[in-house]
Amino acid sequence: MTHEPIYSPADLRRLEQQAEAAGCGLMQQAAEATVAWIRNRFSPGAAIRVVAGPGNNGGDALWAAVRLAEAGYRPQVVCPRPSEAPTPQAALSRLLAMGLPVWPMWPDALPAPALVVDGLFGIGLARPLAEPWSTLVRAINAAPAPVLALDVPSGIDAWTGRRSGSSVVRAHATLTFLCAKPGLHTSDGADLAGEVDVARLQVPASLLPSAEGALIDTPQDALPLRPRNSHKGRFGSVLVIGAAPGMAGAGLLAGTTALACGAGKVWLLTLDPTLTVSPIQPELMIRPLNDSRTLLDEAAVCAAGPGLGTSVDAASVVAAAVDRPGPLVLDADALNLLAAIPSLAEALAQRALPAVLTPHPAEAARLLGCTTAAVQHDRVAAARTLAARYHALVVLKGAGSLIMRPDGFYHVCPVGSPALASAGQGDVLTGVIAALLAQGLSPFDAASLAVWLHAMAGRRHEDLQGPVGLRAGLMGDRVAEEMNRLYRQRAASQPVMPPPLRQWRADWPEF
Numbered sequence: 001m002t003h004e005p006i007y008s009p010a011d012l013r014r015l016e017q018q019a020e021a022a023g024c025g026l027m028q029q030a031a032e033a034t035v036a037w038i039r040n041r042f043s044p045g046a047a048i049r050v051v052a053g054p055g056n057n058g059g060d061a062l063w064a065a066v067r068l069a070e071a072g073y074r075p076q077v078v079c080p081r082p083s084e085a086p087t088p089q090a091a092l093s094r095l096l097a098m099g100l101p102v103w104p105m106w107p108d109a110l111p112a113p114a115l116v117v118d119g120l121f122g123i124g125l126a127r128p129l130a131e132p133w134s135t136l137v138r139a140i141n142a143a144p145a146p147v148l149a150l151d152v153p154s155g156i157d158a159w160t161g162r163r164s165g166s167s168v169v170r171a172h173a174t175l176t177f178l179c180a181k182p183g184l185h186t187s188d189g190a191d192l193a194g195e196v197d198v199a200r201l202q203v204p205a206s207l208l209p210s211a212e213g214a215l216i217d218t219p220q221d222a223l224p225l226r227p228r229n230s231h232k233g234r235f236g237s238v239l240v241i242g243a244a245p246g247m248a249g250a251g252l253l254a255g256t257t258a259l260a261c262g263a264g265k266v267w268l269l270t271l272d273p274t275l276t277v278s279p280i281q282p283e284l285m286i287r288p289l290n291d292s293r294t295l296l297d298e299a300a301v302c303a304a305g306p307g308l309g310t311s312v313d314a315a316s317v318v319a320a321a322v323d324r325p326g327p328l329v330l331d332a333d334a335l336n337l338l339a340a341i342p343s344l345a346e347a348l349a350q351r352a353l354p355a356v357l358t359p360h361p362a363e364a365a366r367l368l369g370c371t372t373a374a375v376q377h378d379r380v381a382a383a384r385t386l387a388a389r390y391h392a393l394v395v396l397k398g399a400g401s402l403i404m405r406p407d408g409f410y411h412v413c414p415v416g417s418p419a420l421a422s423a424g425q426g427d428v429l430t431g432v433i434a435a436l437l438a439q440g441l442s443p444f445d446a447a448s449l450a451v452w453l454h455a456m457a458g459r460r461h462e463d464l465q466g467p468v469g470l471r472a473g474l475m476g477d478r479v480a481e482e483m484n485r486l487y488r489q490r491a492a493s494q495p496v497m498p499p500p501l502r503q504w505r506a507d508w509p510e511f
């Protein structure tokens with residue numbers, strides 16, 4: 001998979017200092033990246049309102065205004081309290097020398113700009129915004145023009161995505177510098193950052209820290225191979241454990257999705273004795289609890305939890321699934337059992353191959369013994385604690401889904417959609433992860449690719465139809481479409497033999 005790296009706040013600050021000491025001119029580079037971004041979308045001559053704050057984020061904005069003026073744009077610069085540091089001050093002098101006024105407050109009388117650039121606060125934000133910044137934020141958000149945030153929408157924490165207070169810039173796009181930042185994709189950041197681009201800037205490779213995580217990008221190379229010389233045994237088998245009385249739908253969703261996403265065969269071990277066959281999905285093999293021993297031995301992958309309930313039978317079959325050595329996904333009620341039964345946690349920690357746990361925030365809170373709000377307060381920290389505690393891969397669902405390894409490295413999914421906020425989507429995701437594990441992916445790759453495919457299916461539904469109406473029952477086929485799209489893209493990037501120009505036969509003399 002190709003990734004944008006994420007550095008920790010401390011590593012990023014260290015990188016900034018070392019790069020400045022090495023004379024990299026990061027502020028100038030950030031300004032040039034901003035102008036390149038603007039040139040791509042707005043023609044010279046356009047009025048661009050650049051709003052600069054009191055720190056280096058403001059410095060980026062002031063230098064962007066200088067470069068915009070040089071490139072033929074008409075910057076309207078607003079800066080109530082410029083930074084006193086030399087580089088931003090140099091930009092101010094250049095602006096004044098070019099005869100460009102710097103307005104202390106939002107200039108209502110000027111013609112409306114084509115774009116507003118938010119350079120108020122970046123990663124140095126330390127507290128909620130007060131005057132004069134909150135008035136400027138209100139003016140930015142009310143402007144009849146799109147907003148480009150530099151580095152981070154002002155008022156948002158770059159790592160958690162939380163608002164610092166009630167004054168926050170709502171950006172249509174964010175151009176972030178040096179590395180990707182998880183807070184632009186999760187929590188409030190998912191709604192306030194708009195489309196996010198990363199400008200890595202030129203920094204000597206020797207200064208780059210090791211990443212604490214990465215954004216998932218189009219993960220073509222993680223796709224399982226599907227040679228022509230294949231049979232269903234090659235693509236693995238999945239045992240879904242769930243579907244207790246009254247909750248059959250959850251187990252059926254996970255099972256049918258695993259089939260749709262390429263698992264060779266799928267059993268559903270149901271705790272409901274009346275459930276024997278799915279009339280709409282006859283290829284799904286539904287088996288009673290009595291068969292659990294045989295199936296746990298036979299299946300390559302186990303996915304326990306969808307519609308499982310928390311009965312004694314459920315607890316004992318989950319314990320047996322955790323004890324077997326193969327790939328394992330625990331979701332929904334299996335996670336509730338894990339929160340309640342300490343011996344399950346001990347058994348998970350003993351596994352050589354880490355299990356995949358897929359909590360939504362409320363399930364994560366139950367496992368951590370805290371509130372859902374506390375989980376959402378710092379999603380990376382919550383996922384990191386869970387992954388270390390259970391020695392497992394943790395998929396923390398919700399906007400900006402996180403996939404956390406036990407060693408603390410994580411992926412953030414930058415794609416998402418409110419179309420996925422509907423009943424059964426968690427069961428679907430469990431089915432996709434199980435199918436990819438069955439096809440031989442490692443737990444981290446399977447969980448990352450599954451989250452991305454699931455999110456892409458949601459995004460595509462939203463783009464084509466809107467944010468409602470994506471029932472979980474439709475998802476297996478939609479996720480399979482995304483997989484096939486990736487297969488086609490990968491095939492298109494391979495070398496291709498051109499077709500013959502003429503009909504060819506070996507016995508034709510002119511050949």
Ligand SMILES: NC(=O)C1=CN([C@@H]2O[C@H](COP(=O)(O)OP(=O)(O)OC[C@H]3O[C@@H](n4cnc5c(N)ncnc54)[C@H](O)[C@@H]3O)[C@@H](O)[C@H]2O)[C@@H](O)CC1
Binds near residue numbers: 120133
């Ligand atoms: N330091 C560097 O070398 C680089 C910095 N860059 C830019 O600089 C930004 C970080 O710069 P800074 O560390 O100066 O931080 P900011 O520009 O985000 O702002 C920090 C300043 O605002 C003050 N402040 C923080 N919260 C406030 C609040 N709520 N109300 C009023 N004042 C508040 C701080 O005391 C400090 O003076 C990055 O986000 C990025 O845009 C980039 O140019 C890349 C290089």
Ligand SMILES: [K+]
Binds near residue numbers: 121122152
């Ligand atoms: K900003």
